[in-house]
Amino acid sequence: MDTDSKFIEVQNAEMTFNTRKGVFHALRDINLTVKKGEFITLIGHSGCGKSTLLNLIAGLLTATDGTLLCANREIAGPSPERAVVFQNHSLLPWLTCHENVYLAVERVFGSNESKDQLKARTRAALALVGLAHAEHKRPHEISGGMKQRVGIARALSMEPKVLLMDEPFGALDALTRAHLQDELLKIVAKTHSTVVMVTHDVDEAVLLSDRIVMMTNGPAATIGDILAVRLPRPRDRVALAEDPLYTEYRRSVLEFLYHRQAHPAKEAA
Known part of the structure; x- marks a missing residue:
């Protein structure tokens, strides 16, 4: 087999x-x-x-x-090879979107890469979920759907196998849910996750x-x-x-x- x-x-x-x-x-x-x-x-x-x-x-x-x-x-x-996205986005409210994702990137790749490389990984993950424009915003400044996309970006930033x-x-309304389902289809097609x-x-x-x-x-x-x-x-x-x-x-x-x-x-x- x-x-x-x-x-x-x-x-x-x-x-x-x-x-x-x-x-x-x-x-x-x-x-x-x-x-x-x-x-x-x-x-x-x-x-x-x-x-x-x-x-x-x-x-x-x-x-x-x-x-x-x-x-x-x-x-x-x-x-990190098995990243989890929960129903609650679990973002740290005092950190920006970039900083929330950067925490995961630094934990996984920090011992082998420079800060500039880690920041590039973070920006790439946010861009993958369409949130490059919101990287400096904090969770209270973005919508529920965007928060969940940050959670997905954080998981994908670790390059998990699963x-x-x-x-x-x-927890999202029907229209936001449908939009994120479509986004997830595109992300999975790109990453082959x-x-x-x-x-x-x-x-x-x-x-x-x-x-x-x-x-x-x-x-x-x-x-x-x-x-x-x-x-x-x-x-x-x-x-x-x-x-x-x-x-x-x-x-x-x-x-x-x-x-x-x-x-x-x-x-x-």
Whole structure:
């Protein structure tokens, strides 16, 4: 098998948490491979462990059982090779956009590059997300969508092997969300990034993904199905609205989610 077909590997992963009410079994028997350059979305009802799985890949959590690999190396903790973009942009409010990104650049490349090189990396990352003009502004001076783009620029500035995104557009209004989805499509096309993204939005999943990983309901959630999205790239949301294949993919995901919601007893079977 081509090594690129196993760029990220999740093998028999389990995740439990000790709580006041006892042991909570969040994830069970998770097996997933992600190819290099692939865009994967994780979708499912609230509490199905999407973010938990993303945090396992990020190295922010350690699996109770099983193995997680990235580029044939075990994921044993956080690493700049796996950058995370959260729903909250997490910018430091007293720093400018440039300074927020520069912090990440300096952490990753500071020991090998000059300040001028680090500043050039920072400016390039901001330019990639269309924010070169706002580099000297502070977070309170820009919109919510722009803040999230700074967060994406900060992640991309580290030149990660994997971009992990936890509902990055979930708190934005519909028009801003649509604009950033389109921007993300362009950025990924330029950088050829490997992306794993958590979403609740079916249309977002179909628009962005190469494959959609559909999670069963928790507790003890697992992967219920994986849908390959064979829509050509680049993708245009207006054209796709009339595409029967897009409609079919959307229906398939909705049917899965509705079935899991309508028949939760089957999850325990």
